[in-house]
Amino acid sequence: MSSISTSVPTRNPASLDARATHVRARANWMRRRLLKMIVDAGQGHPGGDLSAADIIAALYFDSLRIDPAAPNAPDRDRFVMSKGHCTGALYTALAGAGFFPEDELDTYLQPLSRLNGHPNRAYLPGVETNTGPLGHGFPVAVGVAVAGQIDRADYHVFVLTGDGELQEGSMWEAAMFAAHRGLGNLTVIVDRNGLQQGAKTEDTNSLEPLADKWRAFGWEVVGIDGHDPATILTTLDAARQPRSRPCVIIADTHKGQGVSFMCDQAGWHHGVPNADQYAQAIAELEAEMQ
Template structure:
């Protein structure tokens, strides 16, 4: 891989930062207009999806089914606010269509549907479902000798599903060097903290025990995200897990680290406050 200069890295980081802030603003508008959504997880995952869709993934919205495209699976399928803004921003469908989020007959369901939208690799929603599909896609690529890479984003509460660890064990056994999973480790699930519900730590060691490489990063540090994803793209013989330490509701003070904002809709005053805080963060 070519060495990235400090100037190039700075440009990439600045671009991802700007796109993530735009995503947060736009997804909050979607949720307010629709009267439903999952803002907490959307906001915790926005930096991760911005790094993927606006820098890392080898994708072409003009050829969404190109055989050599990278594959991304949103295993935490309820976080469609972040996914749809990323897809629209990357050019897979017009930004104006975001206004139809969760409306009758809209392509933008509360959970992603492959047959509705270009850029969606598989239907997801039931937790513990998407990541095993991503493993299957990576196995197909390994068998075919294909050059595409597979990325999956999981929630940390989702890791309480047994299907996740069955898939992880199989991926380690197969040595799927074309597979990267990013864990949105915000520490919260619907209604409670993960460690109070079913403790996950030491999480990195668990992945390593299943035959994976595992690293832990600040999931809101755009430079760290790009460095980890660049490393994931290097040739290797084992799958890679990036544990991204994040905050649920990131960027909006009254939502941040609050389990109650797993789902919900800001009222008019809260929405105005959220936009003001995001404006201030972007200007900082």
């Protein structure tokens, strides 16, 4: 078993309440910041960004063993954003964690910006692999986990996938192979907001019974509230425990979480708030933290 690099910090040693409070505050900041990015850019995917913000905040501001000063440290944890179109949430987390200056977020989707509509490993530190085409990131992450298994490395691989993305056949090929290899170093988190571009997932291509499908493929399955930081943190902690098979966390979420007029609305899969909508969204998010 390889030793953990001294440059990679251990996870937050504070109490669960303190950790959850910190994650909630960071997720709220991410939501406010990414909405500004989308408004300034005139494009983006706010619905999925907002549904994933609590999960991504828990990863980047607490659970992941990562070091922005050594983004390629061999024993770092790996996080793959398989739902690669939700870059607003990913980029705010990377900037907030120190991988690049926060003011660079103002260049989101601008010509020559490093902050593309889909994350690019060649441009940004902290991006493990290029994603965007749905069904691509998770299979890559399985390969990374296999490499860790072969090398007896001490890192963990986390993947965030959208639920609509699970309609891709490549996802289930990867799931089958991961179970066959007994990849206990792999955790998949499903952002189960029930919506995809233009419709409900169940009206497009039904996924249920989703938990039973994963179990049938040989995975350990956990269902959680994807907007409860304490629950997210304890579940991520447990996912690190030694196991002989991969784990999937099905996180029940709301598309557009935190903004009343976006919440559970498929039309906000992508789109840009107008000035009045933006002001209302920021006011609601600021009120949440009071």
